[in-house]
Amino acid sequence: MSEEKSKVTLFVDEDMQPIAELKAPVQFELDTRKLTDGEHTLKIVSKSPTGREGIKKIKFIVRNGPAIDIEGMRDNEVLDGVIPLMINAYDKGDQKKFMIVGSETPQSVPSWLWILLVAFFGWAAFYTISNFSL
Numbered sequence: 001m002s003e004e005k006s007k008v009t010l011f012v013d014e015d016m017q018p019i020a021e022l023k024a025p026v027q028f029e030l031d032t033r034k035l036t037d038g039e040h041t042l043k044i045v046s047k048s049p050t051g052r053e054g055i056k057k058i059k060f061i062v063r064n065g066p067a068i069d070i071e072g073m074r075d076n077e078v079l080d081g082v083i084p085l086m087i088n089a090y091d092k093g094d095q096k097k098f099m100i101v102g103s104e105t106p107q108s109v110p111s112w113l114w115i116l117l118v119a120f121f122g123w124a125a126f127y128t129i130s131n132f133s134l
Contacts, residue, residue, distance in 0.1 A: 004049035011043040037065045066091040071108065 004007040006024040012035065020028060024046065039061055046054045088109065 006049065008046045009047070011045070013040055032062045033064055035062045035064075037062050082090045 009018045010020045044056045066089045108126045
């Protein structure tokens with residue numbers, strides 16, 4: 001006598017058409033290249049041989065497109081006036097080849113480094129004037 005198995009149906013977002021209907025246990029590869037970048041929900045509906053249903057929803061974020069990096073503005077920041085922005089977008093290439101061009105975002109010199117340099121040169125000037133007077 002064969003043992004009946006639970007049936008698993010997979011849905012992405014609010015689609016009424018399932019992406020897969022399988023018998024449990026199963027290994028499944030979700031191809032995110034077919035989805036748009038952004039937030040999505042994987043809904044898994046299981047149905048036992050006796051007819052009882054279980055539902056599990058898993059939220060995930062797809063980021064297959066080029067990564068976008070911005071310097072000069074952060075989320076929910078209050079801004080005023082003209083704001084200089086540095087924006088870079090770079091793709092990760094494919095899994096077999098690493099793209100070196102454009103894969104790093106240039107960044108401006110941090111303000112703490114400028115403060116450190118001014119303090120050092122101020123101390124150096126003070127030291128020079130106080131110890132080498134003519």
